Amino acid sequence: MHALTEEALKARLSTRRVRVPEHAVIGATDDVEALAGRLPGPTMVKALVPLTDRARRGLVVRAADPGEAATAARAMLGSTVAGHRVDRVLVEELAPDGTEYYLAAGFDYAHGVPVLLFGPGGSGVEGRAAPRRIPFAMADPGGLAALPEPLRPVARALVEEFLDLRAKLVELNPVRVGPAGAIVLDAKAALDPDVPAPAGAVEVGVPDEADRRLRELARSLPGGTEVRFGRLDGTVGLISAGGGVLAIVHDALRRHGLRPANFSDVSGGSATTELLGAVAGEVLALRPEGILIVTGITSSISVTGFAEAMVAALAPLRDRPDDERPVIVARMAGPDEADAARIMGALPHCVAVGRDTAVDSAVALLADRIVARRGDGNPA
Amino acid sequence: MGILLDAETRVCVVGITGGRARADTERNLAYGTRIVCGVAPGRRGQRVAGVPVYDSCAEAAADHRIDAVIAYLPPRVYRSALDDILAVGPAWVHVVTEGIPLHDNVAGLAAARAAGVRLIGPNTSGIITPGQAKVGFLGHATWLMSPGRVAVLSRSGGFTHDLAYLVSQAGYGVSTAVAIGGDAVVGQSFADLIELCEADPGTDAVVMYGEAGPALEHQVADAIAAGRFGKPVVALIAGDFLDDHERGSVFGHAGAFLEGPDTRAAAKRDVLRAAGAYVATSVDDIPGLLRAAGVPRNQQ
Numbered sequence: 001m002h003a004l005t006e007e008a009l010k011a012r013l014s015t016r017r018v019r020v021p022e023h024a025v026i027g028a029t030d031d032v033e034a035l036a037g038r039l040p041g042p043t044m045v046k047a048l049v050p051l052t053d054r055a056r057r058g059l060v061v062r063a064a065d066p067g068e069a070a071t072a073a074r075a076m077l078g079s080t081v082a083g084h085r086v087d088r089v090l091v092e093e094l095a096p097d098g099t100e101y102y103l104a105a106g107f108d109y110a111h112g113v114p115v116l117l118f119g120p121g122g123s124g125v126e127g128r129a130a131p132r133r134i135p136f137a138m139a140d141p142g143g144l145a146a147l148p149e150p151l152r153p154v155a156r157a158l159v160e161e162f163l164d165l166r167a168k169l170v171e172l173n174p175v176r177v178g179p180a181g182a183i184v185l186d187a188k189a190a191l192d193p194d195v196p197a198p199a200g201a202v203e204v205g206v207p208d209e210a211d212r213r214l215r216e217l218a219r220s221l222p223g224g225t226e227v228r229f230g231r232l233d234g235t236v237g238l239i240s241a242g243g244g245v246l247a248i249v250h251d252a253l254r255r256h257g258l259r260p261a262n263f264s265d266v267s268g269g270s271a272t273t274e275l276l277g278a279v280a281g282e283v284l285a286l287r288p289e290g291i292l293i294v295t296g297i298t299s300s301i302s303v304t305g306f307a308e309a310m311v312a313a314l315a316p317l318r319d320r321p322d323d324e325r326p327v328i329v330a331r332m333a334g335p336d337e338a339d340a341a342r343i344m345g346a347l348p349h350c351v352a353v354g355r356d357t358a359v360d361s362a363v364a365l366l367a368d369r370i371v372a373r374r375g376d377g378n379p380a
Numbered sequence: 381m382g383i384l385l386d387a388e389t390r391v392c393v394v395g396i397t398g399g400r401a402r403a404d405t406e407r408n409l410a411y412g413t414r415i416v417c418g419v420a421p422g423r424r425g426q427r428v429a430g431v432p433v434y435d436s437c438a439e440a441a442a443d444h445r446i447d448a449v450i451a452y453l454p455p456r457v458y459r460s461a462l463d464d465i466l467a468v469g470p471a472w473v474h475v476v477t478e479g480i481p482l483h484d485n486v487a488g489l490a491a492a493r494a495a496g497v498r499l500i501g502p503n504t505s506g507i508i509t510p511g512q513a514k515v516g517f518l519g520h521a522t523w524l525m526s527p528g529r530v531a532v533l534s535r536s537g538g539f540t541h542d543l544a545y546l547v548s549q550a551g552y553g554v555s556t557a558v559a560i561g562g563d564a565v566v567g568q569s570f571a572d573l574i575e576l577c578e579a580d581p582g583t584d585a586v587v588m589y590g591e592a593g594p595a596l597e598h599q600v601a602d603a604i605a606a607g608r609f610g611k612p613v614v615a616l617i618a619g620d621f622l623d624d625h626e627r628g629s630v631f632g633h634a635g636a637f638l639e640g641p642d643t644r645a646a647a648k649r650d651v652l653r654a655a656g657a658y659v660a661t662s663v664d665d666i667p668g669l670l671r672a673a674g675v676p677r678n679q680q
Binding site for chain 1: 485486536540595598664
């Protein structure tokens with residue numbers, strides 16, 4: 001998923017005659033003092049990373065003069081916060097005092113209509129009453145008359161940007177209105193992963209090496225199968241065919257006091273089995289204490305083929321000492337599930353169940369076996 | 381009986397010559413679905429499993445009455461193809477396609493509303509009225525569900541199978557199962573469909589599966605509270621695990637403003653419970669809740 005960082009969106013808004021503060025963008029190899037010195041008065045120094053709550057994370061700092069701005073910029077540049085490395089900072093002049101507003105354009109998901117959000121702005125907006133929603137038609141955005149007059153041109157530009165970017169959401173917060181009119185102090189755009197990203201977009205989220213490897217493998221295989229994988233902080237490895245059962249599985253783990261070591265979703269296309277084997281290899285590398293292998297009831301894959309792929313991918317377990325082998329529960333549901341269970345029997349500490357064991361009951365079984373293993377080393 | 385689809389529904393398959401659509405068409409014809417025509421631009425005159433193929437819905441509609449459309453559309457042609465579909469006025473169009481840009485999705489919904497056509501999906505797997513007809517790839521494993529009087533409505537296409545199997549094994553059977561779509565914005569909501577279930581004499585109850593996210597379940601609660609739905613609803617809402625994770629790293633709170641009043645799974649369960657729905661904690665609770673609601677088992 002991609003997003004536009006503050007300065008990229010502000011640059012776009014500027015071309016629509018929206019006022020933004022005078023500013024300088026400083027990179028790690030730039031002359032920090034020289035660039036900060038272009039803005040002689042007090043400034044705000046902001047790390048350009050796609051994170052919320054930058055102020056709370058120390059990534060937005062007020063500087064009294066260029067010297068302080070340079071010091072703040074140097075402190076941020078090269079640091080890593082929540083997995084994001086700060087490669088650039090934005091230094092911008094302080095705006096005159098005024099009334100702050102929140103403006104955003106997005107979709108009311110429950111009703112499937114575009115809306116303009118409008119309310120008091122500034123930090124802590126989430127703690128206030130929900131902003132007012134003004135539905136508008138994509139073909140003919142209206143409703144701007146409901147806004148204070150100085151905000152209308154900003155809102156018009158906001159909606160134009162939202163439509164041009166085909167974004168999920170464009171947010172301006174705050175827009176400060178003073179005697180000289182409206183000025184946008186912060187701006188973000190969340191982009192639709194199904195729309196090509198525009199110039200200047202940055203990837204949101206911390207890249208996961210296993211995810212990258214699996215996606216590359218998926219791209220190299222015919223069949224159009226998609227895969228997602230991410231490392232989590234728990235001890236239960238998850239190998240899942242189809243995304244439909246994921247929420248049920250994660251909730252059931254939570255109810256049993258377990259946490260997943262990863263999430264994974266392999267879906268669609270005809271290379272499912274091969275990719276599930278690759279996912280199993282990544283899960284194995286996490287050295288989980290338990291592994292849940294799960295399919296929903298489906299006829300789109302052969303569960304015997306799935307079982308064979310699991311046995312092949314998890315074969316290295318046989319070389320581990322017994323107390324380092326995870327307990328495994330495989331819930332494989334399909335007309336050939338009895339054959340799949342027989343195949344899975346080749347894996348140590350593996351219990352296979354079929355469609356008559358609901359997904360969350362399979363999780364309960366795994367939890368019982370993990371608890372038993374922790375107790376006396378015997379997962380039976 | 382059932383909703384949306386029965387043995388008499390005359391179905392057009394748009395995008396019929398694609399691999400997925402072709403395979404589904406063959407299996408759904410074999411199941412008994414009345415697929416009368418298909419559409420694939422530039423393929424007029426071909427046949428898929430004996431079904432005649434036309435260049436456009438307008439052309440197909442000149443030769444066939446079309447009650448409903450199942451659409452397998454590449455995202456890049458979604459809007460123009462949908463306009464062609466809507467112009468022939470089917471009762472509903474079911475959009476299988478995944479990866480439709482949100483703006484195109486919302487614009488398509490607006491066009492469907494304006495045309496008075498129910499749009500189901502996108503990003504969904506199908507509809508099945510067991511023993512009568514099915515579209516998409518829902519219920520290809522025909523052994524897993526039996527005809528009956530409980531409607532299954534699900535956010536997840538894949539998990540619809542598990543629910544339908546459970547309901548069937550518990551002795552109730554399924555009147556119709558509908559996967560409503562997994563995208564943030566979908567056409568027919570749970571509330572739209574339960575009102576069809578209310579009017580259906582072949583449906584005694586609804587089992588629904590929702591997830592944390594856009595507040596579609598609140599509309600169901602409103603419909604129950606307002607008396608627009610009087611049959612038992614058994615609801616399973618997943619997604620508690622999301623409470624353990626930081627929401628989207630860019631738009632946590634603004635996203636929440638847009639999704640609805642309170643989009644956590646627990647909040648949805650509370651709203652449904654307060655309205656009188658039977659709320660399941662786990663999948664295994666569902667048969668017991670159907671019993672508790674007094675839903676009669678199949679007599680078949």
